Amino acid sequence: MVSAPLPFRRWETPAGLAPSLIFEDGVGPGIYVLEFSNGDQYVGQSIHPATRFASHRRRWQDIVAVNFTPVPPEELDRVEQDMITEKRRAGVRLRNRTLLAQPFGDSPLDFIVTQEEQARWIGDDPLTAEREIAPQRIVEARARRGADGGRLPEPVRAHPHLAEAVDSIAGYLYYVIPLPTETEGRGWVLSAWPSTNRTRNHRRFATLSIHNVEMLYLYEDRTEDGEWEQTMVLNVHDSLEIDDELRPLFSRNTYRTTGPVWSATVHGWEDIGVLLGHPAVLLAARKLALSQLRKGRAMFSRAHSWALADAAFDHIGNVLDEWATAGND
Numbered sequence: 524m525v526s527a528p529l530p531f532r533r534w535e536t537p538a539g540l541a542p543s544l545i546f547e548d549g550v551g552p553g554i555y556v557l558e559f560s561n562g563d564q565y566v567g568q569s570i571h572p573a574t575r576f577a578s579h580r581r582r583w584q585d586i587v588a589v590n591f592t593p594v595p596p597e598e599l600d601r602v603e604q605d606m607i608t609e610k611r612r613a614g615v616r617l618r619n620r621t622l623l624a625q626p627f628g629d630s631p632l633d634f635i636v637t638q639e640e641q642a643r644w645i646g647d648d649p650l651t652a653e654r655e656i657a658p659q660r661i662v663e664a665r666a667r668r669g670a671d672g673g674r675l676p677e678p679v680r681a682h683p684h685l686a687e688a689v690d691s692i693a694g695y696l697y698y699v700i701p702l703p704t705e706t707e708g709r710g711w712v713l714s715a716w717p718s719t720n721r722t723r724n725h726r727r728f729a730t731l732s733i734h735n736v737e738m739l740y741l742y743e744d745r746t747e748d749g750e751w752e753q754t755m756v757l758n759v760h761d762s763l764e765i766d767d768e769l770r771p772l773f774s775r776n777t778y779r780t781t782g783p784v785w786s787a788t789v790h791g792w793e794d795i796g797v798l799l800g801h802p803a804v805l806l807a808a809r810k811l812a813l814s815q816l817r818k819g820r821a822m823f824s825r826a827h828s829w830a831l832a833d834a835a836f837d838h839i840g841n842v843l844d845e846w847a848t849a850g851n852d
Contacts, residue, residue, distance in 0.1 A: 529602070531556065531590040536580070545589065546573040551659075552596050554603055556610075557618075558588040565618040566606045568599040568634055570705050571657030578655055582639075583618075596709075603634050630817035632710065636701045644701045645813055649806045654697060657704040661840035664833035674830035676716040679728065684753055684792055685834075688728055688741050691755060691795035693835040693842070695731060695739050698799050699808045700816070707832060711738075711812075712821045715828035728753075728792075729831060733815035735822040736778050738808075741792050757787045757798055760814070763807035772798070780818075784811060 534545045551572045557565040557579060569575040572591055580586055594602050610617055619633075632641070643652045667674070679685065692713065696703040700711055711733045719727045724745040731739040738758055743751040758776065761783045765773050769787075776786040785807065787798055799805045821827075 529554070529592045529594075529606075531592045533588055533590045535588050536586055538584075542573040542577045542580075545576065546591070550591075551593070552599060553591055553593040554599070554606060556590040556606070557583075557586050558590070559583065559618070560585040560587050563616045563618050564610060566603060566610060568594070568603045570596070570707075571659050573659070574655060574657040575705070578653070581653075600631055600634060631819050632706075632817045635705050635710075636816075640701060641813060645806065645809050649802060649809055655702050655704070656697065656836070656839055656843070660704040660707075661836050664836040665840065667829075667833050668837055675828075675834070679715050679831065682728065687791065687793035689831075689834045689838050691741070691792055692729065692731060692739070692831070693838040694795040694799060695757075695808075696835055697839055698805060699738075699812050700733075701809075701813065704836070706816060708824055708827045708829075709820055710734075710816045712823045712827045713832050713835070714823070714826045715831040717826065729828075732821065732823055733812055734780070734818045736781055736815055738812055738815070739795075753790065753792050755789050755792050755794065757789075757795070757808065758784045758811060759787070759804060759807035760810035761785055762810060763803060769801070769804070781811070781815070
């Protein structure tokens with residue numbers, strides 16, 4: 524049985540045309556095809572196509588048109604691969620190419636974050652890599668939080684250190700994961716109040732996992748006087764060179780699917796900025812996150828807490844608003 528052609532809509536894209544004039548608010552997810560002045564094309568997928576198109580146009584100045592068709596999230600990978608195969612069979616020159624000068628091979632992540640973007644993300648200066656947060660994801664987070672403030676589990680919602688936890692989770696999403704609004708729930712998963720290793724004197728608050736490995740987790744232990752003491756653990760790539768400054772914070776750990784990693788353990792939930800503010804730690808965190816993202820879809824997608832993720836993206840939006848008001852990039 525031959526499937527019907529996808530109903531693509533096409534827009535010409537002269538310089539200066541805002542993506543918001545092409546893609547309506549909230550449109551997506553779907554498949555897009557970029558057309559270039561020399562006849563090349565590029566096939567991509569996106570949850571937030573306006574943001575992705577804006578990113579592509581910053582990278583390529585010769586885009587002359589964009590085509591888009593809505594596709595259900597669970598069908599994005601398959602439909603995109605079918606489109607790439609169809610274009611190649613038709614002799615279309617595609618810019619969907621392997622661009623990393625490393626033996627990473629192909630990965631489903633390449634359909635979401637180009638390999639060139641991945642290479643920049645783990646480049647020599649991680650702070651210069653462009654960070655993308657789809658504005659629509661922030662709008663959606665704020666709308667859901669405004670409509671139903673009780674979506675978080677009650678122990679999370681009422682926790683006295685919720686703000687510090689959200690700040691650190693937001694910091695990890697913004698600085699460590701490439702295109703977190705595109706890979707949410709598919710590449711990375713954030714659980715709220717998970718039952719992991721819970722006992723009378725130990726409990727997890729949140730765990731951010733990529734594929735099947737925990738990247739960042741926040742937990743509490745009960746002290747002898749009955750108070751709860753907060754601890755945060757950040758896992759990073761084992762390529763990190765531990766110097767005298769970092770040695771008190773890091774210890775060796777091993778996961779079956781990743782091998783050895785460095786684990787930073789800090790008291791409290793508010794110090795993610797201290798860790799990620801160190802360029803070598805940030806780079807190692809990105810390397811571990813990217814290597815896990817390249818393994819494919821997350822294994823714990825059903826555990827993803829959209830409510831806690833909404834809180835994190837809302838917080839990111841507030842910080843970006845503050846930066847914009849202050850005139851910072």
